Every structure is written in structure tokens, then in C-alpha cells.
Amino acid sequence: MLRVVILGAAAGGGVPQWNCGCPVCRMARTEHPELQSTQASIAVSADGNHWFLINASPDLRQQLIATPQLHPRAGQLRHSPIAGVILTNGEIDAVIGLLSMREGSPFTIYAHAKVLSILRDNSIFNVLNEKNVQRRPIDIDQAFEPTLPDGSPSGIEILPFEVPGKSAWYLEGKAHPGGNDGAGDTLGLRISDKATGKYCYFLAACARVTDDLKSRLAGASAVFFDGTVWRDDELIVAGLGNKTGQGMGHIAMSGESGAIAALAGLDIGSKMFLHINNSNPVLLRDSAERETAERSGWQIPADGTEITL
Ligand SMILES: [Zn+2]
Numbered sequence: 001m002l003r004v005v006i007l008g009a010a011a012g013g014g015v016p017q018w019n020c021g022c023p024v025c026r027m028a029r030t031e032h033p034e035l036q037s038t039q040a041s042i043a044v045s046a047d048g049n050h051w052f053l054i055n056a057s058p059d060l061r062q063q064l065i066a067t068p069q070l071h072p073r074a075g076q077l078r079h080s081p082i083a084g085v086i087l088t089n090g091e092i093d094a095v096i097g098l099l100s101m102r103e104g105s106p107f108t109i110y111a112h113a114k115v116l117s118i119l120r121d122n123s124i125f126n127v128l129n130e131k132n133v134q135r136r137p138i139d140i141d142q143a144f145e146p147t148l149p150d151g152s153p154s155g156i157e158i159l160p161f162e163v164p165g166k167s168a169w170y171l172e173g174k175a176h177p178g179g180n181d182g183a184g185d186t187l188g189l190r191i192s193d194k195a196t197g198k199y200c201y202f203l204a205a206c207a208r209v210t211d212d213l214k215s216r217l218a219g220a221s222a223v224f225f226d227g228t229v230w231r232d233d234e235l236i237v238a239g240l241g242n243k244t245g246q247g248m249g250h251i252a253m254s255g256e257s258g259a260i261a262a263l264a265g266l267d268i269g270s271k272m273f274l275h276i277n278n279s280n281p282v283l284l285r286d287s288a289e290r291e292t293a294e295r296s297g298w299q300i301p302a303d304g305t306e307i308t309l
Contacts, residue, residue, distance in 0.1 A: 002156070002193035002309040003045045004200060004222065005070075006301045007053070007063040008038030011228050011277040012093040014059060022240060024278050035283055037303050038063055039093045040204045040275040042224060043070060043082075046155030046193055050083040050148050053097075054189065054202050060097030066304060080105045084146045086138070086158060087111035088187040089165070089205060090118040095125075102127045106149045108134045112160070112187060140187070145194070159190040161216070164207040165249040186249065190216070198309040200224065204275040207249045209262035218266045221309040225263070227273025227300075230254050230280045230289050240279050250275075253282060253293060260296045270307060272299045 008014070015037040016025035028035035038059035045051040051070055057063065064070050072079040084107050087094055095118070101107065109128070111119070116135055119125040138144055143159040165186025188206065192199035200222035206213075217223055228250035235241035245252050252258045253273065263271065273293070276282065281289040282300055293300065 001046070001196065002191070002198060002200070003048060003069075004191075004224075004307050004309070005043045005051075005067060006224075006272070006274070006303060006305045007041040007043055007067060008057055008059055008303050009274050009276055009301050010037035010039050011275045012039060012091070013278060014039050015276075015278040015283065017278050020240070020278055022238060022279055024280075024283050027284075028278075034302070037276070037283075041097070042202060042274070043067070044156060044191055045069070045081075046195065049081060050154060051081050052083055052146055052154065052156065053085045054191075055088055055094040055204070056085050056097030056101065057093050058096040061100045063097075063303070064100075069306070078103075078105065080107070082107055083148050083154065084108040084110060086146065086189065087115050088160075088189060088202070089185060090115040091205075095119065098125065098128060101133075104129075104132055106132045108136055108146065110136050110138050110144070110146060110158075112140070113137045114185060153194075155194050157192040157194050159192070160187045161190070162186070163188040163203060163205065163213070164210065165205045188213075188216075190220075193309060196309070200309055202274075205249055206251055206259075207246060208251050208257065209259065214262070214266060217263065217268060219268075221269040222272065222307060223263070223268050223270070224272050224274045225259055226250050227253055227259070227276040227280065227282070229277055230282055231258075234279050235277075238279050253280070253298075254289070260293065260298060264296065269309075270299065271297055272301050274301070276300065 016028040039057035041055045041057045043051045163186045188203040198221045206226040229245040232245045232252045281287045
């Protein structure tokens with residue numbers, strides 16, 4: 001049985017975002033604290049005792065406090081059930097939480113060579129001493145089984161694959177320390193329970209749904225999918241920014257080529273949006289957009305939601 005906990009469902013900045021006065025952020029600060037959400041990450045476990053984080057968000061410390069499954073075992077002075085962190089990209093909202101895991105507990109970081117090169121290029125990550133924190137490269141289309149701290153198998157198989165996306169925004173227009181060939185910048189993950197064969201997909205960033213991606217996703221027990229914006233020009237129309245969803249490497253939820261339409265009719269158990277930006281009206285429970293998403297079979301999960309496959 002694979003257990004999945006949604007540690008955070010929001011996009012970069014979270015809800016509310018520190019400098020944002022949009023309607024969703026204002027409501028989240030005042031009469032609707034239930035709208036608050038931390039930056040996107042999930043935790044997965046096959047045995048319920050050892051967990052792997054998919055990305056380490058800047059909100060990781062807060063997420064760990066809020067998640068009993070990830071607390072140190074009772075009676076131990078130093079312990080963490082977190083056996084590893086799998087990184088899907090090198091964005092700030094995927095890697096900064098690693099700096100909150102610096103107190104000497106052993107775990108392993110799994111990431112594409114491109115992302116490992118970003119960690120290597122930024123010396124602050126050396127706070128994670130390689131004696132305790134191994135860094136293992138993962139390859140596109142090469143399934144691997146992350147291991148527990150004692151080297152035994154976790155019972156989880158992870159298949160990273162290339163997704164249409166973008167390089168980390170802070171590297172835009174700059175030389176990438178891992179090379180500028182575009183490969184490995186944005187990964188999707190298929191996460192399988194080796195005992196049952198059931199699997200889910202994690203795609204917190206995806207610029208468009210290709211036929212290849214559709215055929216991958218069909219048959220999954222759950223899909224956690226890029227829900228950054230409702231419509232492509234949402235930030236511009238709201239006066240919040242000058243970038244489109246596509247310009248940031250994110251597909252819109254709505255529209256003819258949006259995620260809801262693209263994944264309609266596929267045989268998928270649970271469809272959940274993740275990485276939802278605070279500008280996205282789907283966050284408001286009484287909005288027409290929320291109704292459309294839910295009527296189309298999508299869930300807008302709250303932080304802390306656990307599902308089992
Ligand atoms: Zn906002």
C-alpha cells in the first residue's frame with residue numbers, strides 16, 4: 001500500500017504570498033484562514049515508517065510540524081522518518097527546504113545531474129555534509145528504487161521522465177551550471193508501490209499535455225498535476241505580473257488545450273491539482289471555476305490530505 005501525504009498544494013509564494021494583496025491572499029489572511037496553503041510538495045511511503053519527500057519546499061519546516069507522519073519516532077532523541085528527497089527541478093520552491101534538513105540526520109537526495117549541478121554550484125548547500133546526505137543522480141526514463149538509510153529497499157519504484165517545461169527562472173538568460181541543452185530541467189515522476197503494482201504521477205510543472213503524456217497517465221490510481229493558473233493570462237489580467245502561464249512553463253487548467261480538457265476521459269483514479277497559484281480563482285470554494293473543476297472530476301486538496309493507493 002502506497003501512502004501519499006500532500007504537504008503543500010500551493011505554487012511558489014504560497015497562499016497568502018508575503019507581498020500580495022490579491023483577493024485570495026487577502027481572504028486567506030483574514031476571514032478565511034482555511035485558504036492558507038504551503039508550497040507544493042508531497043511525501044510518499046510504502047511501509048508507513050519511512051518516507052520520501054518529492055521536492056523540499058521553502059515551507060518544509062512548517063509542513064513537517066503539521067504532519068505527524070513525519071515526526072521523529074517517540075522515545076528517540078534524534079530521528080526522522082524521512083529517508084530521502086527526490087527533486088523534480090531546481091526551482092527555489094523545490095530545493096530551499098533542503099536547508100531546513102541540516103542537523104545531521106542521514107538521508108539521500110535524488111536528482112537529475114542538471115539539478116545536482118545547481119546544488120553543487122551554490123556552496124550554501126554544502127551545509128548538507130555528504131557523509132550524512134548522499135546525492136545520487138537519477139536519469140530520464142531510468143526507473144530506480146530509493147533506499148532506506150540502512151541500504152535496504154524502500155518498496156517504491158520511481159520513474160523520472162521528461163515533461164515540457166522550463167529551466168529555473170533565476171537561471172533564465174544565464175549559463176546553466178549543468179549545461180544549456182534543456183534536458184532534465186523539468187521531470188515528471190511515476191511513483192509505484194512495488195508490492196501492489198499501483199502507481200500515481202507527480203507533475204507539479206507541465207507546459208502542455210502531449211499524446212505521450214496522456215498514454216502514460218491512463219491507468220494511474222492518482223495524478224497530482226500542475227494547477228498553477230486557471231487561465232493563461234490570469235496574472236496579467238489581475239495586474240499581478242507580466243508573465244503568462246506558458247511563459248512560466250505551466251499549462252492552464254481551463255481552455256481547449258488546458259489540463260481539464262486534455263485529461264478528460266482518461267482512466268485515472270483521483271485527479272488532484274497541485275502547485276496552485278494564489279491568483280487562481282479555483283481556490284475560492286464558491287467560485288464558478290471551482291465548480292467547473294470539481295464537476296470535471298478534479299480535486300483541490302488541502303495541505304495535509306493523505307490518500308492511499
Ligand atoms: Zn495573491
